[in-house]
Amino acid sequence: MKTALTIAGSDSGGGAGIQADIKAFSANGVFGMSAITAITAQNTNEVRSVQYVDLKMIQEQIESVFDDIQVDAVKIGMLGNAQITQVVANTLKKYSPKFIVVDPVMVSKGGHYLLEQSAVEALKREIFPLASILTPNIPEAEVLIGATLKTEDDMYLACEQIRSMGVTAVLLKGGHLSGPSNDLFYDGKDFHWLKADRIETKNTHGTGCTLSSAITANLAKGSTLLDAVTLAKCYITTAITHSFPLGSGHGPTNHFYDLYKKSNMIAR
Numbered sequence: 001m002k003t004a005l006t007i008a009g010s011d012s013g014g015g016a017g018i019q020a021d022i023k024a025f026s027a028n029g030v031f032g033m034s035a036i037t038a039i040t041a042q043n044t045n046e047v048r049s050v051q052y053v054d055l056k057m058i059q060e061q062i063e064s065v066f067d068d069i070q071v072d073a074v075k076i077g078m079l080g081n082a083q084i085t086q087v088v089a090n091t092l093k094k095y096s097p098k099f100i101v102v103d104p105v106m107v108s109k110g111g112h113y114l115l116e117q118s119a120v121e122a123l124k125r126e127i128f129p130l131a132s133i134l135t136p137n138i139p140e141a142e143v144l145i146g147a148t149l150k151t152e153d154d155m156y157l158a159c160e161q162i163r164s165m166g167v168t169a170v171l172l173k174g175g176h177l178s179g180p181s182n183d184l185f186y187d188g189k190d191f192h193w194l195k196a197d198r199i200e201t202k203n204t205h206g207t208g209c210t211l212s213s214a215i216t217a218n219l220a221k222g223s224t225l226l227d228a229v230t231l232a233k234c235y236i237t238t239a240i241t242h243s244f245p246l247g248s249g250h251g252p253t254n255h256f257y258d259l260y261k262k263s264n265m266i267a268r
Contacts, residue, residue, distance in 0.1 A: 014252065024217065077212070100132050
């Protein structure tokens, strides 16, 4: 059994954060572990409050996993502030995992800031050089490069600029643009479009967490970067297609659609 560790915040609503990460790990065939950086009180409508976990506890969560269990890949999600970012970076440098997938979580679907502005530079300085792949959406990429992205042509330049910050590869998610939901992968040599029709649904809570965790799982199992993002794109497209109208806001994706389908067939 391959393994993956998520270092991220907890979502009490279960649709994003470590809850989504571990579901996606499991659905993609790896054993999931977690180090919680923050506890959020949230649902499908809002993030009501955030409480950061003690720095020593974050460090010890990560160390306790690495000291006992083989970690085949790491996913980094919500870090929250510069102090947590520094602790996570220092601890991962100690263990040097083979793969680190970074989802630069900055703002929730409801507009709540999940990364302090002062932490953006710390993220670039401390975490990006460790990243096997970075998975920003359009608004996150705009913060990182300080420019507005309006077209798919803009995405090429953004990928190049973000990769120059020290990451090995970039998957720039195009879902915030109009038209098809196409993502652009860049590894420093080649660009590859991962194309998908736009799915008309409001139930997209946790899509970024889920996609990056699926990439992490595929890397843990031995996929190349391009294969990992391709498989993950197929997985998240299915999860969004069959997402849940749960709650009164942005419902979650269906992490276990294939499993539920098989279970229902057996039940019949």
